Amino acid sequence: MSAATAPQELLHPRPEGLYCPIGDFYIDPVVPVAKALITHGHADHARSGHGTVWASAQTLDIMAIRYGEAFCETRVAVDHTTEIAGLKLQFTPAGHVLGSCQITVDDGSTSITVSGDYARVDNPACAPFELAPCDVFVTEATFALPVFNHPTPLPEIEKLLRSVAAQPDRCHLVGAYALGKAQRVIALLRQAGWSAPIYIHGALQKLCDYHIEQGIDLGELRPATVKQGKDAFKGQIILGPPSAFAATWAQRFPDPIICFASGWMQVRARARQRGVELPLIISDHVDWSDLTRTINDLKPKEVWVTHGREDALVRWCELNQITAKPLRLIGYEEEAD
Amino acid sequence: MQPFAELLEKLAFTPARNAKQAHLLHAFLSLPDPERGFALAALTGELSLRNVTPSLLRGLVAEETDPELFRLSYDFVGDLAETVALIWPHTEALQDISLETAVSELSGTAKAQLPALIRHRLSTMTATQRYAYLKLATGGLRVGVSARLARTALAQFGAVDVNEIEELWHGLSPPYLPLFDWLEGGEKPVSLAAAPFRPVMLSTATDLDDLSTMDPADFEAEWKWDGIRIQATNDAGVRKLYTRTGEDISAAFPDVIDCVNFNGTLDGELLIKRGADVAPFGDLQKRLGRKKVGKAMLESHPAALRAYDLLVWNELDLRQQPFDQRRAALRECVAALDTPRIDLSETLPFSTWQDLADLRATPPDRVIEGVMIKRRNSVYSPGRKRGNWFKWKRDPMLVDAVMLYAQRGHGKRSGFYSDFTFGVWHDDQLVPVGKAYFGFSDAELKQLDKFVRTNTINRFGPVRAVKPEMVLEIAFEGLNESSRHKSGIAMRFPRISRIRTDKPAKEAGTLSELKTFLASGD
Secondary structure: OOOOOOHHHHOEEEOOEEEEOOOOEEEOOOOOOOEEEOOOOOOOOOOOOEEEEEEOHHHHHHHHHHHOOOOEEEEEEOOOEEEEOOEEEEEEEOOOOOOOEEEEEEOOOOEEEEOOOOOOOOOOOOOOOOOOOOOEEEEEEOOOOOOOOOOOHHHHHHHHHHHHHHOOOOOEEEEOOOOOHHHHHHHHHHHOOOOOOEEEOHHHHHHHHHHHHOOOOOOOEEEOOHHHOHHHHOOOEEEEOHHHHHOHHHHHOOOOEEEEEOHHHHOHHHHHHOOOOEEEOOOOOOOHHHHHHHHHHHOOOEEEEEEEOHHHHHHHHHHOOOEEEEOOOOOOOOOOO | OHHHHHHHHHHHHOOOHHHHHHHHHHHHHHOOOOHHHHHHHHHOOOOOOOOOOHHHHHHHHHHHOOHHHHHHHHHHHOOHHHHHHHHOOOOOOOOOOOHHHHHHHHHHOOHHHHHHHHHHHHOOOOHHHHHHHHHHHHOOOOOOOOHHHHHHHHHHHHOOOHHHHHHHHOOOOOOOHHHHHHHOOOOOOOOOOOOOOOOOEOOEEOOHHHHOOOOHHHEEEEEEEOOEEEEEEEEOOEEEEEEOOOOEOHHHOHHHHHHOOOOEEEEEEEEEEEOOEEOOHHHHHOOOOOOOOOHHHHHHOOEEEEEEEEEEEOOEEOOOOOHHHHHHHHHHHHHHHOOOOEEEOOEOOOOOHHHHHHHHHOOOOOOEEEEEEEEOOOOOOOEOOOOOEEEEEOOOEEEEEEEEEEEEOOHHHOOOEEEEEEEEEEOOEEEEEEEEOOOOOHHHHHHHHHHHHHOEEEEEOOEEEEOOOOEEEEEEOEEEEOOOOOOOEEEEOOEEEEEOOOOOHHHOOEHHHHHOOOOOOO
16 A cells, blocks of 8 residues: 655645645745635735636636736636646635635545635625545634634624614714625625615625625615715715725714724724724634634644644644644735634 | 623723713613612722732633633733633533622622632623623723713713712712612712712813903912812811812822811812922822822822812801801911911912913912912802803913824714824934824814825824824923833823924924923923
8 A cells, every 4th residue: 555645745835825746736825826726815815917726616706806807817617626637626615705615635645625714604695614524634723712702793793783773873884804704794784684775885896796696685785975975874884894994985974983893803902903993793714613623523634724823723733632733824814804 | 790791892992981971871771770880889999809819810710721822812812801701611501690699799708719609600601791790800890981970971860960979979889779769769868978078169261351351359369289189078087088079089198188187178289299399290190099008109209288178167067158258267277287288278469360360470380280260259169160260271381293193083083093193303303292182173184184194104003104294283281201101201181282384394392392391390
C-alpha cells in the first residue's frame, strides 16, 4: 500500500495564498494568479484579475457584479465537483453568503477542506452549511474566542423592531456589509413581519437585485435618496454599508439611531467604539461553539487556522489533542462581519 | 434579572441624557415593586454588596475555563464582569431570578458560601443576565447614569419637583416602596433622615445689560469661588456634607466634618485652603470621589468651607427669612464657630453696577470665577428660579488653537464630524490640549465637517487626523494642571467660540502662552 500524500504537498501557504503544486492553483489568492479557486464573493477572498476562476455559479455572478464582466479571462462554474490535474475537487455549501462554498481537494489518499468563511446558523439568504469530511480542515478563526456565543438572529431583529416602534419619530440606520449581511438582515426583517418598504444605500442595490433574482424574498426595497425629504425616513429602517456612515450620506436622515448588524456587537467596547446605539448580534461566521462543534463533527487529523484569533483556536485544539497550526496567511480581513 | 439586564443594555448604548431619562422613566412605569426600587438603588449606588471582589470572580472562572483561553478573551473584551458573563459555560436549566432575590441572597450569604452561590446563579442565566448580575454584585454599573439623572426621571414619573425627592432621599432605603407609592398618588413619606439634605437655591446667569434694569441698592454681591457648592449640616449630632444635588460626600471630607460642631445647616463653597490661600479647583478634584482619604492627603490638601448662607440654626428654620437677616445671623454664627476651616464669604462694596463690573474685572484671587448677586429681601427657595440670585461669571479665557483630530457625533449629528481635538504650538510641534464639541452653529458645523472630509490625512478607527490648518478660537472657563494629559494641562468647559479662517495655523497660540492661564499661577 502506498503512503498517503503529506498534506503540505497537496496545499501549502505562499504569499499569494494557499497553493496546490499538483494542480498549480491557489485558493482565494490575494493577488492575481493564473488559476484561482474562489470560496465566496467577499472582496478579500474574491479579487479580480485572475486567469481562470473556478467557483460556484453564484460566486462567479457576484464577482461579475462587483468587478464587471471582465473580472477574469475564463470562468468555470463548479456544480458540487470537478477535477483539476487528476485531483478531485468538491464544492460544499458554507452557509456564509449566497454562493459560498467550502472547497475540498482530494488526491485519493489525502483530503483537505478549505472552509473559507462559514456559518452554521440558518440563513434565509443562502444555502445551509454542510459538513465536508476531510483529513485536514482549514478553518477561519474570526470569532475564535470562547466569549463569542452568538444568539439566534430572529430575536435580535425583534429587538430592532421594538426600538422602531418605541421611537417612531426617528429612523433606524442599520450598518450591514453589502454582500450577504444586508440581504440576510432584510430577509430576517421580512420573516419577523416587517412589511413596510426598506430603504437601501445605492451600494446595496445590485447585490439585492441579484438575491431577488436568485429567489430570495426581500420585499419592497427603495433607494434612500435625498429627494424623498427628511420626513420620509421617520419611523423607517434604512440599510447601508458601514463605510457610508462616515460619509455625508448619513447626514440626510432625521436624528438616526445607529444600529450595526455584526458578530462583533457581542462585545460592548466594540459597539461603543463604533458609536453604535443599537447593537444587533447577527454574524455570518461561526461563533466559538459552532467552530469547535464543527471540528468535533469532522474529527480531522489536523486543523489549519487561516485568519482571525488563531492563538485561541490552536490552544483549544491542543487541549483536545488535535494537531493544529496557524497558517499566518496575509491579506484577509480579520474584522469584517 | 431580565428586565434590569435589558435596561442596563439600553442605558449603556444610549449617549443622550434625555434618551437615558426616557429609558429610566419607562422602567419605573413598567417594572413592578420591589424590582424597580432595587433597580433604582443599583443605579444610584445605594446597594452595598461589597463582598463580591474581582479576585472572587477570577477564582470562579478559573475553575470553569482554561486560563490561557480566559486570558486571551479578557485581553480582547477588556472588562472582567463582561468576560466572565460571556465565557461562562452554562450547564443547567435557565432560571431567571428577581432583583430582590439576587440582592437578598448576595447580602445575606456568608463570605465563604458566596462563590458557590454565584457559581450556581451564573450557571442558570443567559449571558445578558449574567452581565447584569455581576455588575450588580460588584457594584460598578458604569452606564452613564448619575444619581441625579435617576432622581430627575423619578420626578418626571411622579410629576413632582426633583427637589422634593432630593429632600427625602437620604431618609429612604431600597426598595423605596413609600417613595413609589407617593409618586403614584399615595401619601408623601415623612422625611425620616437624620440630618437630611435641604434642596439648594441656585443662581441664573446675568450680564451688565440685564443688571441695568434693576436697582443695585436691592442687592448684595459676593465673590463666586471656584470650588464646589456644598451644604454642611448637623442635626442633633448627625453631621453630613452634601453636594448641591444631594450626594453625601461626608466620608471624603473628615476634616470639614470635624468642624461641623454646631447645630444647624450652612450653605457654602468647599475649597482647598492652605493657611489663608485658596487652592485651585484642580487641588479639590484630587479629594473628590473618594470613599476614604489618607492622612497624607488630608495634610497636603486641607479642605475648608466658605459660608454663603444659613438655612437652619439651633432648630430654627431661617429659609423663609429675607437674605439680609439670614446674612446677619450667618456672620454671628461663623464668628462664634471660631475655626479657620469655616470662614465667611465677605460681601462686596458697590453702589452702581459699574462698580461691580470693575471689581469683577480685577478679582483679588485667581480662584474667583466671577460674582454672585443676591436680592436682599429674597427668601431661600430651592431650585433655579430667575430673579433673586444671579451669577455673573468672569469672561471666558480664549486661545487660538489648531484642529488636529475629529470624530463623528450622535443623534442629530450622526454623519457629521462634530467632536474636535485641538492643539497649540510647543517647540515647533502642535500638542493636543483639549476637545470641544459645541459652541458652533449648524452652518459652522457644516463648514467644519466639510473641512474634515477634505483634509483628512489619517484614520484611526472612528477618528480622523486632519491637516493642521484650521484655526479655532477656543473659549474655556479655567485651566488646571493634569498629569493625565500629555500637555500637562486640562481645560474646563472648552468650546469653539469662533472659526478663524483668517488666521494661518502658524500664528496659533503656544503652550507657554496658554499656561499663563493656570489657576495656580507660576
